[in-house]
Amino acid sequence: MTRMQNNKFNPIIYFFVCLIVMIMFDFISTSSILHNIYLSTENYRFFEFVYVQNTGAAFSSFQHSTVFLSVISILAIIGIMYELFKDINKYSISMYFCSAMLTAGIFCNTYERIVLGYVRDFISLKFIEFPVFNISDILINASVFAIMLLIITKKYKKYA
Numbered sequence: 001m002t003r004m005q006n007n008k009f010n011p012i013i014y015f016f017v018c019l020i021v022m023i024m025f026d027f028i029s030t031s032s033i034l035h036n037i038y039l040s041t042e043n044y045r046f047f048e049f050v051y052v053q054n055t056g057a058a059f060s061s062f063q064h065s066t067v068f069l070s071v072i073s074i075l076a077i078i079g080i081m082y083e084l085f086k087d088i089n090k091y092s093i094s095m096y097f098c099s100a101m102l103t104a105g106i107f108c109n110t111y112e113r114i115v116l117g118y119v120r121d122f123i124s125l126k127f128i129e130f131p132v133f134n135i136s137d138i139l140i141n142a143s144v145f146a147i148m149l150l151i152i153t154k155k156y157k158k159y160a
Contacts, residue, residue: 011088015096022104026135030108033122047125052132053118066113073110077103095156098146105139112136 037049056063080103084091091099112119121132150156 011091011093011096012085014093015084015100018097018100019104019107022101022139023108026104026108026139029135030120030122034120037122044126046127047123049122050124050132052121053116054121054132055118058131058137066117070110070113073106073113077106077110080106089158092150092156092158094150095147098143098150101139101143102147105136105143108136108139109134 033049034051037051055066057065057069062069080099084096084099109119119134119136121134121137123134123138124130124132147156
């Protein structure tokens with residue numbers, strides 16, 4: 001295998017390593033928080049832990065539409081991966097990282113939706129009236145924001 005062919009696999013490996021690490025982070029932190037949610041007596045200034053079983057999507061839209069939301073999520077994951085891997089050298093390493101973060105968030109919410117029939121939300125902001133959310137939601141929103149910044153600053157493509 002030549003050096004050039006070897007370099008083509010680096011973004012794919014990087015994407016999957018980031019994806020696996022973020023999925024593990026999500027699962028471990030969610031399990032830890034939910035295991036200790038009722039044991040905690042700590043009072044945080046900006047947020048609190050409140051357990052909610054969400055059968056819908058963002059802002060409680062599409063309530064009780066588990067199959068529909070699961071199919072849409074799986075198609076989104078396939079679409080993200082197709083776009084990233086159809087031309088391996090097209091995107092920057094930052095775009096691969098943000099896409100792995102987005103995919104991990106979608107995957108973890110979809111996993112819960114399929115296995116449990118709902119998504120476990122548990123973070124509630126105290127300073128604003130806002131829906132309860134979870135670690136996956138943070139990954140999704142942070143990655144979408146970061147991808148938008150990459151696109152606006154035109155740093156999403158690899159110029160090699």
